Amino acid sequence: MITNNILSFAKSILCEVLEPGCIAVDATAGNGYDTVYLSRQAGVEGRVFAFDIQEEAIEQTRQRLNEECMPENWTLFHSGHENMLSLIPEEFHGKVNIVMFNLGFLPGSDKSIVTRPETTLKALADSLEILATGAMICIAIYAGHPGGAEEDAAVREYCTALDYHYVRVIQSEMLNKPGYPIRLLFLTKL
Amino acid sequence: MITNNILSFAKSILCEVLEPGCIAVDATAGNGYDTVYLSRQAGVEGRVFAFDIQEEAIEQTRQRLNEECMPENWTLFHSGHENMLSLIPEEFHGKVNIVMFNLGFLPGSDKSIVTRPETTLKALADSLEILATGAMICIAIYAGHPGGAEEDAAVREYCTALDYHYVRVIQSEMLNKPGYPIRLLFLTKL
Secondary structure, three states: OOOOOHHHHHHHHHOOOOOOOOEEEEOOOOOOHHHHHHHHHHOOOOEEEEEOOOHHHHHHHHHHHHHOOOOOOEEEEOOOHHHHHHHOOHHHOOOEEEEEEEEOEOOOOOOOOEOOHHHHHHHHHHHHHHEEEEEEEEEEEEOOOOOHHHHHHHHHHHHHOOOOOOEEEEEEEEOOOOOOOEEEEEEEEO | OOOOOHHHHHHHHHOOOOOOOOEEEEOOOOOOHHHHHHHHHHOOOOEEEEEOOOHHHHHHHHHHHHHOOOOOOEEEEOOOHHHHHHHOOHHHOOOEEEEEEEEOEOOOOOOOOEOOHHHHHHHHHHHHHHEEEEEEEEEEEEOOOOOHHHHHHHHHHHHHOOOOOOEEEEEEEEOOOOOOOEEEEEEEEO
């Protein structure tokens, strides 16, 4: 049963892209769960680049990668994802298979430190640059915090305007979930 | 690449549910493509029940099933899907793994013969009755015809009101597709 939960739904889509040897970017490392997931899927032949503006998030992610005995296929950047184009080595540009974003705040931490529309949109444009043809960006939007609705709107406006002949954008959400919404966007570069 | 097209996206989700031996319902047989797909996935041990109000659609579907040499696991009903509860034998109630709906008109035929909100909502309620726990309804909504927007709204209103503890509803659509929208709904019975 993969459609009872929006995040297991996302994973079932990602599974199709994440193969051993893939190049993955975690644009928002946060508590590190996704970085570990990407590192495991990429395996020893793959590469994972993870970004976070919070020192605490980078440390949590490093600790989790070590605890879970992940292969040494990862590089952590204590930097915003808007800098990915300059920080990810040029040899990987145009070869990235997946970029993941979790937009909102780091669960269990300071809710005033959140992703922001300006840097998020820059990072999305850069992600499309570094993606391989046929590769995917997966964005999970948690909009239940101050400013969250604005970021949600800005990201969707950006995605809606993308040329259908260059990028396909699928939006998924739970229609009858009580409480704050979680929205998924899957961008495929043609 | 499964996320470049909303229908291949749907198929990748359905694949998780459709196993040999499954019980499937095609609520709108139409040109028969989905009935053939369900018959193939269900295999000799499975069962497929397909409905359509148009004689032409039932004949097209029968012909396609025969041409494709599908196993004799199918039963066609020249009847509206609002009658599924009385037409599908009682022994299958509570055991159905998937019900598929294509809402709108039969491609290439009379556009005045379309699915209607009243009968569609009755069929959705009955589908939830006959589904097994953990099973799924997949609805594709083509709203590019007169009355299509109203049916789209009615179906979504119905789904949004479903109890989250009983049914999960995921909605997916292509955000940047030019032309009329295609919307997908995945309902999972808990």
